[in-house]
Amino acid sequence: MTRAATHRAAHAAASPWADFAPLLARVLLSLLFIYSGIGKLMGPEGTMAYIAKAGLPLPMLSYAMALVVELGVATALLLGWRTREAAAVMAVFSVMSALMFHNQFGDKGQLVQFLKNLAIAGGFVQLMLAPVARWSLDARR
Template identity: 30%
Template sequence: MLDTFGKINVTAGRVLLGLYFFLPGGVSKVLGYEGTADYMAANGMIFVPFFLILTIIIQLGCGGAMIVGFKTKAAAFLLAGLTLVINLVIHDFWTLPAGELQTAHETQNFVKNLGIVAGLLVAAG
């Protein structure tokens, strides 16, 4: 049983995770659709329009669901899966030359996303 402070923390964590996927995730992909599509294509992604639209739908829908507390466990689990796929396809630092700035950047994004996945899995229960 969570005390009041624990309930506040769980709610704040859920809302912050939801905002992370709703705003910089979904909304920024809608507003910067072409740039995001180009970035995905440059990283070897296939069927870019399909996967970009699917990603936007998942990030907006599940991010919004987490913000308001609707089907939180399912939304968090779906976002965790999506984030893992994005990590493996887009932030594949192991394919880049060692010592390059881009390699360090992708490694940082990969590890950051693992932390986000961990938080999502906790939220998914």
């Protein structure tokens, strides 16, 4: 039995949620980003204008990078493929988005968005540290 399988077996015995919780976390965290990525695909001009307004250089490149993360990396996370790496990318993306787009702390709404991004990053950190989940492509490797 592999180390991951041994760990899963021990963890599953400890909790009936051990197999379901990582799947639920991946679904809940990734859907937000996939939905946002689809929105960006539907309105590239508005997204690039928002990026430019935030003062970021090369709005088209930033837009393309956001699409890769929100559609590609979030889908990998949803499927449980390279979960730790995908979660790490998503955590960094969430913190960077908070710092770049929600940094007007005098605006209560922006502060809430900033803190939500940090909370989401915390969820991704948990996925980075979690054992390989049974219902994931990582478990098939």
